[in-house]
Amino acid sequence: MNFLITAGPTREAIDPVRYLTNKSSGKMGYAIAQAAIEAGHSVTLISGPTNLDIPEGLDFLPVETAQEMYEAVERWIGKADIAIFAAAVADYRPVDIAEQKLKKHGDTMTLELTKTRDILASCRPEFGFKGTLIGFAAETQKVIEHARIKLEKKQCDLIVANDVSRPDIGFDSNENEIFFVEAESQEAIAKADKQHLAHLIIEKSLSLRA
Ligand code: CTP
Numbered sequence: 001m002n003f004l005i006t007a008g009p010t011r012e013a014i015d016p017v018r019y020l021t022n023k024s025s026g027k028m029g030y031a032i033a034q035a036a037i038e039a040g041h042s043v044t045l046i047s048g049p050t051n052l053d054i055p056e057g058l059d060f061l062p063v064e065t066a067q068e069m070y071e072a073v074e075r076w077i078g079k080a081d082i083a084i085f086a087a088a089v090a091d092y093r094p095v096d097i098a099e100q101k102l103k104k105h106g107d108t109m110t111l112e113l114t115k116t117r118d119i120l121a122s123c124r125p126e127f128g129f130k131g132t133l134i135g136f137a138a139e140t141q142k143v144i145e146h147a148r149i150k151l152e153k154k155q156c157d158l159i160v161a162n163d164v165s166r167p168d169i170g171f172d173s174n175e176n177e178i179f180f181v182e183a184e185s186q187e188a189i190a191k192a193d194k195q196h197l198a199h200l201i202i203e204k205s206l207s208l209r210a
Contacts, residue, residue: 001041001206004080005033006073006087006119008048010066014111015098022088025172026050028136029086031198033058039202044080046072048087066090066116073119074127082132082205085120086160092116124155132209134158134201137181140165147181157208158182160201180204 007029012020026047033045034055043058046069054060061076063069066089077083092113123129135156137147140163147161159181162169169176169191177191189200 001036001081001209002079003033003036003041003043003205004046004073004077004083005029005036005043006046006069006085006089007033008050009088010048010069010090010116011064012066012090012093012116013097014094015100015102017101020090020093021049022090023172024048024050024088026052027172027174028176028194028198029084030055031194032084032086032201035195035198035202039199041202044076046076046087048089066093066119070117070119070122073123077123077127077129080129080131082134082209083123083129084134084201084205086136087119088138089119090116118154120156121154132157132205134160134205134208137161138164144179144181144186147179148183148186151181151183158204 008026009022009024030052033043036043037057045058046061048063061072063072093116095112095114120135123133133156135154137150137159139146139161143161143163147159151159161179161181162176175191175193176197178189178197180187
């Protein structure tokens with residue numbers, strides 16, 4: 001099976017030395033890529049900047065911005081059977097990137113942001129992707145309900161949802177507690193390390209595919 005996986009944060013420049021980003025470590029996406037390789041599959045990993053070692057035996061495409069990630073997915077998703085979107089993509093980026101380092105003026109400053117393109121939501125309508133499509137949802141309340149709205153809006157087969165209001169799991173943590181949310185059902189997966197969850201996500205994706 002050919003897997004395409006996105007991972008990590010994106011980085012949106014403000015000026016030559018500053019950027020907007022988020023707390024994603026990339027651990028979940030890299031663990032999923034590793035689990036797919038261990039199960040004997042081919043993997044393309046499209047990753048924003050992380051401090052992680054690149055797993056061996058996969059095609060690695062490093063990107064920085066949401067736009068670069070969009071273009072990489074657009075280019076490579078055609079050869080995927082299963083696509084898993086674990087990246088924490090910036091929803092907004094600065095309208096202008098200053099060519100020179102911004103100097104401080106006054107006591108407040110306003111940064112104008114514009115929406116980035118939603119890569120996951122583009123898979124069906126823009127890229128014509130017909131394979132198995134899996135997204136992630138980071139929620140702080142009504143986890144299942146909000147995840148199911150994303151499932152429908154982005155035309156996914158599965159949303160892997162987690163509660164990011166909990167300090168013991170998610171983002172930079174080695175552990176996570178997730179829910180598999182489908183159109184008609186949901187399943188709570190007990191708290192476990194990201195390696196174990198990654199294997200479950202690969203197995204789940206293969207059963208959806210079948
Ligand atoms: N995603 C994407 N491109 C974006 C934004 C998100 O591909 N520009 C993907 C993520 O990789 C993830 C899912 O969409 O699989 C998350 O959706 P999103 O709507 O951004 O969820 P949240 O981050 O939970 O944000 P919000 O609830 O504020 O909409």
